[in-house]
Amino acid sequence: MKVAQNTIKFLLIVSIALFSIASFASDSETKHGKQNDGGRINTKEEVEAYILHHIKDSHDFSLFSYTSDDGERKHVGFPLPVILWSSEGLVSFMSSEFHHNDDGHVLVEKNGLKFAKIHSKIYELDKGASTLSFDETHHATNAHKVLDFSITKSVVGILLIGFLLLFWFSSLAKQYKTKKIPTGFARVLEPLVLYVRDEIARPNIGEKHYRRFTGYLLTVFFFIWVLNLAGLTPLGFNVTGQLAVTGCLAIFTLVIYTVSGNKEYWMHMIWMPGVPVLIRPVLAIIELAGALVIKPFSLLVRLFANISAGHIVVMSLIAIMFTLKESLGVVGATGLSLVLSFFITLIEVLVAFLQAYIFTMLSALFIGMAVAEPEHH
Amino acid sequence: MYNLIGAGLIVIGAGIGLGQIGGKAMEGIARQPEATGKIQTAMIIIAALLEGLAFGALFLGK
Numbered sequence: 196m197k198v199a200q201n202t203i204k205f206l207l208i209v210s211i212a213l214f215s216i217a218s219f220a221s222d223s224e225t226k227h228g229k230q231n232d233g234g235r236i237n238t239k240e241e242v243e244a245y246i247l248h249h250i251k252d253s254h255d256f257s258l259f260s261y262t263s264d265d266g267e268r269k270h271v272g273f274p275l276p277v278i279l280w281s282s283e284g285l286v287s288f289m290s291s292e293f294h295h296n297d298d299g300h301v302l303v304e305k306n307g308l309k310f311a312k313i314h315s316k317i318y319e320l321d322k323g324a325s326t327l328s329f330d331e332t333h334h335a336t337n338a339h340k341v342l343d344f345s346i347t348k349s350v351v352g353i354l355l356i357g358f359l360l361l362f363w364f365s366s367l368a369k370q371y372k373t374k375k376i377p378t379g380f381a382r383v384l385e386p387l388v389l390y391v392r393d394e395i396a397r398p399n400i401g402e403k404h405y406r407r408f409t410g411y412l413l414t415v416f417f418f419i420w421v422l423n424l425a426g427l428t429p430l431g432f433n434v435t436g437q438l439a440v441t442g443c444l445a446i447f448t449l450v451i452y453t454v455s456g457n458k459e460y461w462m463h464m465i466w467m468p469g470v471p472v473l474i475r476p477v478l479a480i481i482e483l484a485g486a487l488v489i490k491p492f493s494l495l496v497r498l499f500a501n502i503s504a505g506h507i508v509v510m511s512l513i514a515i516m517f518t519l520k521e522s523l524g525v526v527g528a529t530g531l532s533l534v535l536s537f538f539i540t541l542i543e544v545l546v547a548f549l550q551a552y553i554f555t556m557l558s559a560l561f562i563g564m565a566v567a568e569p570e571h572h
Numbered sequence: 573m574y575n576l577i578g579a580g581l582i583v584i585g586a587g588i589g590l591g592q593i594g595g596k597a598m599e600g601i602a603r604q605p606e607a608t609g610k611i612q613t614a615m616i617i618i619a620a621l622l623e624g625l626a627f628g629a630l631f632l633g634k
Contacts, residue, residue, distance in 0.1 A: 493621065493625070493628065496631055497623060497624040500627035500630070500631060501623075549616075553617075556613075556616070556617060556620075557621075
């Protein structure tokens with residue numbers, strides 16, 4: 196009885212903390228200012244630039260920034276290591292050396308090479324160049340991109356959530372050795388694990404094979420879900436809204452169902468039995484394109500677009516504070532933005548779960564198609 | 573300009589599709605309340621596939 200009470204208390208505290216943090220984010224995130232010059236945002240264009248900046252990955256982890264009384268712009272956050280593979284080999288330094296500059300005017304010199312950061316991309320200046328020059332379309336003319344292995348904000352998010360999941364689930368697994376029923380936070384996780392196994396893996400993959408793939412499905416489900424939720428906190432992660440991350444997850448699924456496909460699966464894909472021979476090559480092209488391109492592409496784009504769109508909507512509603520300040524007054528605009536962003540954040544919590552569910556469900560469905568046992572008539 | 577018109581068309585199409593899926597699922601649930609779970613799962617899968625298509629089109633048109 197006491198344990199149950201504690202669990203309820205814990206859940207209550209977590210949900211209160213989550214929502215208060217999310218609404219606190221409405222205050223702190225919008226004060227960020229445009230990253231380029233570090234100033235405040237007032238106009239519609241600056242809001243747009245700021246939102247697009249937030250959607251992208253960044254080389255430093257900034258929590259918020261403000262203007263001090265003597266007019267100086269202060270940034271609160273911490274720098275992250277930049278690791279580059281340049282023409283002279285491996286180079287690394289802290290991202291604070293760019294001093295929050297994002298338009299290539301601050302150069303960092305390491306190993307006799309100069310580096311500049313333009314729109315969150317790091318460029319290496321050509322030999323002998325001392326300043327960056329741009330052409331009419333604002334592309335750097337005397338610099339080229341380098342291979343970037345930096346620990347960016349998204350990488351920090353992935354590592355953080357990865358260790359968190361490792362900690363949660365290893366403690367859950369350990370508890371089964373000594374107890375029949377897990378206690379503490381593990382009791383929250385157990386029904387979720389069972390849900391993924393019994394509602395997603397088992398019906399879609401089939402009784403015979405589902406055990407092999409449950410591990411992968413659980414991993415993607417919790418990885419996507421927890422990262423989606425982390426994106427709603429003021430830490431401002433947008434990990435599952437990065438094409439590289441969703442693309443990588445989609446490729447995992449693609450590899451798994453391609454490798455584990457049985458003879459019947461490939462037979463039906465390449466030389467469909469039961470249709471006229473002339474149509475078979477046409478069907479093979481369609482089936483191959485579907486399995487190797489369209490399925491992973493739809494997984495990739497769905498997650499990316501949903502999460503990015505969610506972030507854009509939340510931030511646009513928060514920005515109502517600035518864009519409608521003249522017509523509604525400060526109190527009206529803030530109130531409207533608070534109400535709208537609160538409700539859209541609630542919907543985003545639902546979307547965070549739904550997208551994790553859909554990704555896992557479709558992965559299970561695709562794997563199930565590949566390993567399905569043939570029915571003999 | 574044209575890509576905005578295209579985005580509008582995509583959203584109209586996706587809206588019709590989602591409406592069909594949701595409406596038919598509701599009808600199905602009303603006829604057979606005991607199959608609610610199965611119908612919901614199938615509905616979400618189809619909706620997700622449709623959404624993937626719509627987002628893909630929006631993404632390419634951007």
